[in-house]
Amino acid sequence: MSEHIVSPKLYVVIFFSLMVFTLLTVFAATRDFGRWNIVIALVIATIKASLVILFFMHGKYSARRTKLVIVAGFFWLAIMLGLTLADYSTRHAEPSRSQLGNPPSLEIRS
Amino acid sequence: MATTELHVPSGEKMPREHYLNATYGIRSWLLTTDHKRIAILYLISVTFFFFVGGLFASLIRIHLLTPGGYLVTPETYNKLFTMHGVAMIFFFLIPSIPAVLGNFVIPIMIGAKDLAFPKINLLSWYIYLVGGAFVLYSFATGGLDTGWTFYTPLSSIYSNSAVTPAVIGIFINGFSSILTGLNFIVTVHTMRAPGMTWMRLPLFVWAHYATSIIFVLGTPVIAITLLLAGLERMFHLGFFNPAYGGDPILFQHLFWFYSHPAVYIMILPAMGVISEIIPTFARKPIFGYDFIAASSIGIAVIGFIVWAHHMFLTGQSTYSAVAFSFLTFLVAVPSAVKVFNWTSTLYKGSIAFDTPMLYGLGFIGLFTIGGLTGLFLACLGLDIHLHDTYFVVAHFHYIMVGGAIMGYLGGIHYWWPKITGRLYPEFLARIAAIVLFIGFNLTFFPQFILGYLGMPRRYHDYPPEYQVLNVMSTAGASILALGYLLPMIYLTWSMRYGKVAGKNPWPATGLEWTTDSPPLTENFAETPVVDWEVYDFEHRPELGLRGAIARKPLPTHGDD
């Protein structure tokens, strides 16, 4: 396995871009984009994380096998988040407590 | 039954030096980094937990003889089934085949001197012990009555039993699984001998590779889930607590994200064992090698996207339930592929009925029943009726006991000559295998009917109309218990008095059978080179079988 040596200059460039994205996300937080707030914050975080993985962690230069391992990790995370959120976001068919109201006097004292 | 005596030459002698006599003393065992010795340490510890869990199981079955349930109080009964589940699942079934048999044979099978990280392997065992100690502490100080599923808020708020140490114990034990899985994955990738290409890997190794994927990707989730439930209990934080607006169903999502794949952690290695046993005792290459290997990976991957089928009646969304039911039916496909291929392997074989083969054939039957009844539970309309009844209990015991434990015992018998260098008494061993098969079916088949009749699980007391079936089940359990004691006795006996086995008593084709029994600490005197295809008897004249022809030299470079 041939080792790839990244130059310190690139590291510094990456560091400063991370700083820029940090400021950007803090700035974005002071504005209201409605439902896009979460999306913007997460997209910026994902860009930052990708920079760290690709350059600081040498993901860009590592073997195909290592890349597969990294992708698998995030893929499985996506399975867990995605399928669970799919359940929660399609539950509207069930009546909620507010729709039904409390049963008149079934409260059990204790 | 045909007498096809093993053709072990009677003059076999134990090798002069092997891993068991390389060093002596308690330190040489407790500080060993030899995967074979660590496997023995695991063997002893999982056997201990098996008997702890088995003791609880016997008490449960005796208690259920009569509807009133007079043997123990409800609290005690609840503790018994919880502790039975925790001991058996987390401390026996999950580590059994991977940590004992996998640890012992995988490095030898791929021609390595050891696993990639021998010290981490030893560390896994110690982590397992520490986790086990916490759980035993919980059992001893008040027990545990939450069910092995630890559903919140019962476990996090309402239970009065020793939940905290149990949760800590299982959390710790999780890291043992993770490290074992990590070790296997890396070992299979980087430690294969020259010529041991991916397509020459024994199916046992493929099965463990798939299992390790689950170890690595699933176990951290159960760790964090139980940690959150523990924090909720210890520090009044709230994650699933309805009083704070939390959702107890979220716990179930997280729990089953691991615990459903965990079922495959138990069954995949057993399938791997069966895939070794059947070609050996049918003396022919396994039918559809690549399909069996791919189906292992397929089961591991699809197994991760079916978990919410445990939650069809919790108030899960209808859409989600339908999707998960469909995905669950998909898992049936790779499982069926395996069964069909094993069956086809028998066709035109040269079949012997040695003990491992009896377990192998028993496994096919029991796993078929277990797998097919899984379809009933995957089926949404039936699950409304069957969920949380004895049908479920019967189904998963067919998979975990009929499948995983049969596979484990089959594997123990199959590699016993390799592990100890000696043969066990064949006649007794066959009797034990048959007793187990009969006892098992008598114990668990009636439970399918009980479940369809509506008897809920985890009941210390039941309406009298269910008694007949419960009595049958208890009767079967007593036969089953006998079946488990027998191998304990004769295997222990054989370690000293058994006939010397020689390198390859069956004979079988794997790399592990080319080295001494028991092997050297380094496994091989010199690094082996693999120049034959997997499960190939035809081109292995060195096995001494009739009609074998010399093989053409094959390219030995790996394909990785």
Add this chain to the structure above:
Amino acid sequence: MHRTGELFGQFQTLEQQKETATLGMWVFLVTEILFFGGMFLAYSINRHAYSTAFGIGGNMLDLKLGAANTIVLILSSLTMAMAVWSATTSRKSLVTIFLILTLILGCVFLGVKVVEYKQKYDHHLIPGNNFDISYCVKNRSAICGTPEELGKEATEIEEGLKVDPDLNAHSQLYFSLYFAMTGLHALHMIIGAGLLLFLIAQASKGRFDANYNTPVENIGLYWHFVDIVWIYLFPLLYLINRHLA
């Protein structure tokens, strides 16, 4: 197993050994992704359900400290990357210096975290019997912030209660997640600091060079991973819906 120089007995070559260690580390980091993933899931579901309470909870965190910590941690990632670079280019003394810098930055991060936790304790934001989301609004002491800030907080809570009468309960959910997530992250930092101490001791003996640097590289991977977790925690806990005030 016998060990020949840096080569452990189970391996044939140093290259195989290094490849193995790196793969092992990455596989371990994947388990860590799933480990934190469980908490991220719990967070997502509950934020989805109680966005008002979570927004108000987020506003009670100190944005300045959070942002400062983000910068500190990213800087420590840079120094860690530089330590790895120094090792692979055999600049032995630089390795030690960069490792020490990384350790110092890590400790700064943890120190700031302690300050933040203390603040939460003073503001009665630790889940449990004493938890009261409007404690600071009710007791306007200097410890809680300027009157102006508290005024904003008061209107925010008032507005929040209109949408979500169970605000106090639901914000406990938020702070439970806050403490669990940042707490486990901090635990990883502490473990990382311990590993750094070990590396520094080795590096000061000049053990790491272009031939042998696997420990630096792997612990570096771990450190960067912990940084990535924070890169997600920061916006999720501190930033989202901050502007609602």
Add this chain to the structure above:
Amino acid sequence: MQSQMPLYPEQASNFAPQVDNLVYFMIAVCVFFAVVICAAVVYFIFKYQRKTPDEIGVAIHGDLRLEIAWIVLPFPLLLVMFGWGAAIYVDYRHTPTDTLDVYVIGKQWMWKLQQPDGRKEINELHVPVGRNVRLIMGSEDVIHDFSVPSFRVKMDVVPGHYNTMWFRPTKVGKYHFFCSQYCGTDHAVMGGWVTVMEPDEYAKWLSGSSGSGDPVAIGQKLYSELACNTCHLPDGKGRGPSYNGVYLSQVQLADGSTVLADDNYIRESILQPNAKIVAGYVPAMPSFQGLVTEEQIVDLTAYIKSLKDQPPPAKPGAAAPATGNK
């Protein structure tokens, strides 16, 4: 119940025949596959038994056509199973609009139910035959599950939100219902009976007089029907004190005072259980105000009176477990 061993429970709701038909289909398919596999295994192992110790089998490495066949061919069967099951489930999860709504509250370890007109029941459910019934279910503490095997229905009862289920009883009779989700100590006795009645009987029951009979016997029946027996164990080791020998005795209270256990005290203890707490116990009992009629209080009192001469337990309340009661 039936004297011989039944193989399936009674079919007493609209879902029962649907579920049973599906199960017959599944059993047929599964038995077919199990028999084919087992027959093949048995045939092969006898046909191809090893003849000589050094014999080897015929090397057959596989057959792509076979593999594809057994992957593809069972697939339509799986789809039928899936679709059929999903159809029943979707029907079950979509409640019709014309239902009779019954509220169900699960509490460790009893069920409280309330008819649409406000009539309350404990561990009993009366429903008219032929009407669609919807159960709206919540939990006071942990997760429970309301399960009626003869109706082939069940649903978890989860704290924090309501789950609903529905069914249409089709046969008059009395059927078991169970708690099917493990919920702690007395999970197994947290059940009762669903009584399916002719509509006019149901109407009569709603306007209801409970018949006449021996008050002690009726009281004893109420003692178990209202689940008093889950806490007030005769040996005093439950969550509530024993009834044995309590009538007209001096009872030691938690605040140090004593009280004469007369009829009024018993009535008060049923309706306002937390007014006077017996020493050694925690206030855990729910009020039965509105759940029992005056007549039933009289019957219960008669039963407690009948236990006057039973020996009281030696150390009352020695082991009152402090359940995490909110």
